[in-house]
Amino acid sequence: MPTWGVSVPPDVLQGEEKPGAPGASSPSSAPTLIVENLTVGYGSAPVVQDVSIRAKPGELTAIVGPNGAGKSTLLKGIAGVLRSTTGSVRIGDDDVTNLVPERIVRRGLSYVPQVANVFPSLSVRENLEMGWYIGHGDGKHRVEEMCEMFPALRDSLHRPARTLSGGQRMMLAFARGLMLKPKVLLLDEPTAGLAPKIVEQVWSHVLEIKASGPAILVVEQNTRRSLRDADWGYVLTNGRNNLEGPGPELLADKDLVRLYIGG
Ligand SMILES: Nc1ncnc2c1ncn2[C@@H]1O[C@H](COP(=O)(O)OP(=O)(O)OP(=O)(O)O)[C@@H](O)[C@H]1O
Numbered sequence: 001m002p003t004w005g006v007s008v009p010p011d012v013l014q015g016e017e018k019p020g021a022p023g024a025s026s027p028s029s030a031p032t033l034i035v036e037n038l039t040v041g042y043g044s045a046p047v048v049q050d051v052s053i054r055a056k057p058g059e060l061t062a063i064v065g066p067n068g069a070g071k072s073t074l075l076k077g078i079a080g081v082l083r084s085t086t087g088s089v090r091i092g093d094d095d096v097t098n099l100v101p102e103r104i105v106r107r108g109l110s111y112v113p114q115v116a117n118v119f120p121s122l123s124v125r126e127n128l129e130m131g132w133y134i135g136h137g138d139g140k141h142r143v144e145e146m147c148e149m150f151p152a153l154r155d156s157l158h159r160p161a162r163t164l165s166g167g168q169r170m171m172l173a174f175a176r177g178l179m180l181k182p183k184v185l186l187l188d189e190p191t192a193g194l195a196p197k198i199v200e201q202v203w204s205h206v207l208e209i210k211a212s213g214p215a216i217l218v219v220e221q222n223t224r225r226s227l228r229d230a231d232w233g234y235v236l237t238n239g240r241n242n243l244e245g246p247g248p249e250l251l252a253d254k255d256l257v258r259l260y261i262g263g
């Protein structure tokens with residue numbers, strides 16, 4: 001049973017936009033994130049067209065597809081970094097389509113981009129506190145909880161984030177994204193550029209985060225790993241939905257592997 005993530009405790013957020021919309025308390029089988037027919041691009045030309053995605057609490061939902069398929073663009077459209085021209089994004093029953101990113105964060109969605117996901121000149125503690133910027137109080141207890149979840153961060157709390165290794169930096173990015181106990185966590189290529197041994201550590205943290213409750217939507221460079229562990233996977237090609245199904249079933253599809261995964 002998720003310990004958190006399905007609904008955000010009322011002490012976490014301040015201001016008028018508290019999460020906990022009706023959909024947030026729905027049964028665990030109901031999706032937390034519902035993306036319908038989303039079209040997103042840069043300027044006039046759409047990159048992602050009519051894409052629909054659902055992600056459930058306590059589950060890992062993976063998006064795979066060739067380079068340039070529009071995976072990162074889709075995440076940016078969901079997080080409000082790019083405006084969509086058609087379609088909708090909901091968190092439970094709460095329509096967050098085209099809200100500015102900060103408002104979407106307040107409604108319970110956290111987005112960890114592949115690059116620029118920490119503030120290099122700020123200390124690890126300051127980075128975590130930035131993740132708490134709309135929380136109640138000073139957030140010290142939440143920093144402590146993040147250090148329990150990511151022990152590697154505890155000894156580095158006073159170091160500038162730029163001095164962390166790639167794996168530590170990604171763990172800090174996860175922790176910062178989790179500070180407000182999001183209902184939905186978007187991860188774009190969390191293991192990119194990391195040494196193989198570190199990749200396994202970081203990926204095991206993704207699975208731990210999943211077990212703790214939020215709906216996780218991940219784009220991962222290692223397609224096999226992400227489909228192996230995904231409760232549900234979507235194959236995106238040329239900016240459109242192509243196939244979907246339980247991750248291991250997609251991985252067992254020889255044609256799909258030949259066309260989109262290789263090896
Ligand atoms: N800032 C941008 N301005 C204009 N076009 C962009 C921009 N970023 C990406 N694109 C284009 O959008 C398309 C999709 O790019 P996107 O980064 O979403 O793909 P991706 O599936 O994440 O690829 P990868 O697996 O390489 O990360 C590509 O044709 C890319 O050139």
Ligand SMILES: [Mg+2]
Pocket residue numbers: 071072073
């Ligand atoms: Mg990408």
